[in-house]
Amino acid sequence: MNLSLFIGVSQNMAPDLNSAKKLFIFLGKSVFALLEAMVFALIPKPRKDVAGEIVLVTGAGSGLGRLLALSFAHLGSVLVLWDISKEGNEETCKMAREAGATRVYAYTCDCSRREEVYRVADQVKKEVGDVSILINNAGIVTGKNFLDCPDELMEKSFDVNFKAHLWTYxxxxxxMIASNHGHLVCISSLAGLIGANGLADYCASKFAAFGFAESVFVxxxxxxxxxxxxxxxxxxLIKTGMFEGCTTGCPTLLPILEPEYAVRKIVxxxxxxxxxxxxxxxxYFMMFLKSFMPLKAAxxxxxxxxxxxxxxxFLGHKKQD
Structure with a gap:
């Protein structure tokens, strides 16, 4: 065989061999990942120990945030509580101590204000230490149709429900990167997956929070x-008062959630x-159906x-998470 022809054939085969190698590696890793997922579906993954971890919860002064804080108090975590309501936050702090937490720190913080988030974060790092579990829970809902919602309320929705996540991250x-240790928790919503009537600004902010958290994970x-x-x-929807007056058309499949149940699942x-x-x-089934259902059927x-x-x-309430 002509030497130049042999070299040419070899060079042409090299990309094909590399592609085949990549394909086999991908298939092998994928099979392993599927088997691992099946095992953990049958045998729950061991729960990690969070005793001593510094856990920051935004919107800790009431509702879901308060219950999350109390759950981590029972687990022996160091608690950092943020809320715009000083009174509500101090009440959560008192309850956490009664629940067994030995180190609880309450900070009044308006998470919608970037400068305030940075200022209070610096204070936390000096007085408590580096946060290792960050739970972005604070949220507000306007509950108005898009054209009826004042601009300032829509901006506030984004500031609290989404932008606060940027600043806390x-x-x-x-x-967390320096120590290669940490946990980032985003409390989004079904409204961060599916557009909902009367929740245009809320859905947009929760979609943004979901996409941001997923991107940082990647x-x-x-x-x-x-x-x-x-x-x-x-x-x-969770019965924290944030969506007071809202209803579900099918409570069997889509019930309004009890806060204690939701917190147990989240923790x-x-x-x-x-x-x-x-x-x-x-x-999970709804999102599966959304991926292929005809529009009219959906x-x-x-x-x-x-x-x-x-x-x-929708009635809302005076004090939102």
């Missing part, structure tokens, strides 16, 4: 910072280091579940 993620994965975990939580997901948590479980299902009218009786 900027403040606390560098220390960044840490690409950089092989395997010690930094992420959990993104998407619940249906379990954090301790098992799950990336996604949708509650109730029917939401709209009919939404109507059946009461998705078009869930905000009709």
């Amino acid at each position: 900027k403040a606390f993620l560098p220390a 960044e840490t994965f690409v950089r092989k910072q395997t010690g930094i975990k992420t959990t993104i939580v998407c619940p249906f 379990d997901a954090i301790l098992q280091e799950k990336l996604y948590l949708y509650i109730p479980r029917f939401l 709209l009919l299902l939404t109507e059946y579940l009461g998705g078009f009218t869930l905000m009709d009786g």
